[in-house]
Amino acid sequence: MRQASITIHKAALQHNLQRVKQLAPKAKTICMVKANAYGLGVENAIHALDQADAFGVACLQEALEIRATGNHKPITLIEGVFSETELLTAIKEKCECIIHHRQQLDWLLHHKTAYQNAGLKVWIKLNSGMNRLGFKVPEIINVIHQLKDENFHCVLAMHFANADVPEHPMNQQQIDQLLHVKAVCEPIEVSCCNSAAIYNYPELHFDYVRPGIMLYGASPFDDRSAKDLGLQTTMTFTAGVMAINRIKAGEKVGYGSRFIAEKDISIAVVSIGYGDGYPRAYQVPVFVAINGQRFAHAGRVSMDMMTIDITGYEDQIHPGTSVELWGEHISVDEVAAANGTIGYELLCRLTERPKRIIQD
Structure with missing residues (x-):
């Protein structure tokens, strides 16, 4: 699944x-x-x-x-x-x-x-x-x-x-x-x-x-975080690693071939994209979290997948590993700022495709 x-x-x-x-x-x-x-x-x-x-x-x-x-x-x-x-x-x-x-x-x-x-x-x-x-x-x-x-x-x-x-x-x-x-x-x-x-x-x-x-659980202010305001995160948006690929220096990743590996790296493919409501047009580096560790995007977000650089953590990350897109370690406001927008928009853009799970 x-x-x-x-x-x-x-x-x-x-x-x-x-x-x-x-x-x-x-x-x-x-x-x-x-x-x-x-x-x-x-x-x-x-x-x-x-x-x-x-x-x-x-x-x-x-x-x-x-x-x-x-x-x-x-x-x-x-x-x-x-x-x-x-x-x-x-x-x-x-x-x-x-x-x-x-x-x-x-x-x-x-x-x-x-x-x-x-x-x-x-x-x-x-x-x-x-x-x-x-x-x-x-x-x-x-x-x-x-x-x-x-x-x-x-x-x-x-x-x-x-x-x-x-x-x-x-x-x-x-x-x-x-x-x-x-x-x-x-x-x-x-x-x-x-x-x-x-x-x-x-x-x-x-x-x-x-x-x-x-x-x-998001902030209405540019300069004050939700945590600073005494608010708690109400949503954890996650996906799973689908595959891991080794990329050699000079090889390209994703649509438009804009990402070019400067050295040999490892890329994890994650089962999330703009078809789920995750933003595509980031303006500055965007990160996801795995076990609390931050990993940067590598290449464009597509409709159903994204790719992240996991170099150095190959022994810890495998197909099926959970990836936090925003939640406890990455705030929706941080992702929004990197995409030149606001947390409101990202929350409202979420599609029905990701499964909703209620946790008391």
Whole structure:
């Protein structure tokens, strides 16, 4: 059997959730499980995150995947619904909606009675300068007043563009707008903190925090590791050695023949590639780990295989030897940085081909 697996550490997920609760003890925690729970698998994640106050997803389809497991915790659709029909389904499944444009507002008002009878809050998105979704000031104030006049339970929501860079001037501009809208619309619940903001802006935790990447044991910061943040690794991504080849000086390895051996070396072929979600386009040397020892890539990653230089360790590595791609010894953030991207992307790119294994 091809050895490519993702071991999900349930206890680490639970530890990371408790870390959120330590940092934001007065706020409710909406655990983001969108994009298949950042690659872990939504069913795996929600079982581990049973102490969450609610779950957050991008769309109704993701919410329905949660409901299909029999889980009845509150769910927030952070992009709202995409049609009036979706709104009716969201009401039936007791999913709370963000609204960020007028059409969604009209649908909500048209189905006011059903939405309110379901006991659902409505989240109103402030566009404070990120310019993706939301109502700008002063339009959002009018929307909130309109909804409050109709007896909706409202939550003011905002998303930081640069929460991971506390000195960025955009942060204060966004905060000023949020606090202005909050003051004008009091009383109102508020949510604005993602993982980075949970760390950097404790004074802005308000009523709900929305952790994502920190739950999955990766860092939202370029200059602070997950370990530095008190987080534990939730995923160990491994594959197996398929074959070992001796390569003479001057011989080439892999597509494009870019890797040329400078001396006689030993190459291990590993059963993993971009077809599994492992990145191909590394910009600086990338390493894997075998028994805690780091080994460098040798040649391009292909769809189903990669090659690594194991020279000097031939007596310790054999077909079937387990290779850690990221996990305890190699962080996903390190692999991401070497590929010019972020840990979020690598986790979300994981395909269904690697087997998921749950470890308590």
